[in-house]
Amino acid sequence: MPDHRRSGVRSHTMRIGILGTGMMATTxxxxxxxxxxxxxxxxxxxxxxxxxxxxxxxxGHGTLTDGAAHGDLVLVALPADVAPEVVxxxxxxxxxxxxxxCTNPIVPTDDGLMLTTGGTTSISRRMAxxxxxxxxxxxxxxxxxxxxxxxxxxxxxxxxxVPFCGDDPGSLxxxxxxxxxxxxxxxxxxxxSRAVYIEATAAFAIGVWWSGAETRFAFPTPAQAPxxx
Ligand SMILES: NC(=O)c1ccc[n+]([C@@H]2O[C@H](COP(=O)([O-])OP(=O)(O)OC[C@H]3O[C@@H](n4cnc5c(N)ncnc54)[C@H](OP(=O)(O)O)[C@@H]3O)[C@@H](O)[C@H]2O)c1
Numbered sequence: 001m002p003d004h005r006r007s008g009v010r011s012h013t014m015r016i017g018i019l020g021t022g023m024m025a026t027t028x029x030x031x032x033x034x035x036x037x038x039x040x041x042x043x044x045x046x047x048x049x050x051x052x053x054x055x056x057x058x059x060g061h062g063t064l065t066d067g068a069a070h071g072d073l074v075l076v077a078l079p080a081d082v083a084p085e086v087v088x089x090x091x092x093x094x095x096x097x098x099x100x101x102c103t104n105p106i107v108p109t110d111d112g113l114m115l116t117t118g119g120t121t122s123i124s125r126r127m128a129x130x131x132x133x134x135x136x137x138x139x140x141x142x143x144x145x146x147x148x149x150x151x152x153x154x155x156x157x158x159x160x161x162v163p164f165c166g167d168d169p170g171s172l173x174x175x176x177x178x179x180x181x182x183x184x185x186x187x188x189x190x191x192x193s194r195a196v197y198i199e200a201t202a203a204f205a206i207g208v209w210w211s212g213a214e215t216r217f218a219f220p221t222p223a224q225a226p227x228x229x
Pocket of ligand 1: 020021022023024025043044045048076077078079080082086102103104105140141142143144145146
């Protein structure tokens, strides 16, 4: 029998398990249900998991282990400070699966938002170390939860760009197909060592938004300027 978990880019239904029952679980999960995927919400509280699954029209709900076992892809939608240890406890079940890390290890300080990792490692790396057989991909951490409630999010005429990074080519293909199925544009950013930058980008950008400014106006492409040097 072919291993359906390792079949690369596909446009058909994906099986996605979600760890967590909160805002990212339900907004991203809802977007994936709308895109036609087979989603199961797994949580430590079964009443919360049932309510979250019902809210988004997911195919089912269950425990965290059920969520890990359901998916070709498994979203970790938990607080960053507990996510690697939860993943460690599920390491056997997660072996061979694509684990999507949307966590942001950030805390407010007197000096603005700071990374709890110190910026020298990433939560994605800690997850990968905790579950060496899993294929961790950093993705979906740069937007506020509300963005995922928009059908096919488009801004200024362009589909939402979703940066992601990871080491396993098959998992990167799966995440590419997943992002595309949501009507968004995949932006591959390299190997899992880049997760430290994607996490730092969230800390920086959210801090700018909180100040009332717009990060998007700080990053025009060079192609937008005539090179009259
Ligand atoms: N919200 C956003 O806009 C946003 C955007 C980008 C990234 N993120 C990141 O996404 C992750 C999830 O955020 P969220 O807003 O969805 O949080 P949330 O609404 O607070 O949900 C967190 C979930 O984690 C569960 N949980 C907490 N501690 C746990 C533990 N020790 N074991 C098992 N489950 C546990 C909670 O279960 P209980 O209800 O039982 O406590 C809840 O289901 C965070 O890392 C966050 O930084 C959030």
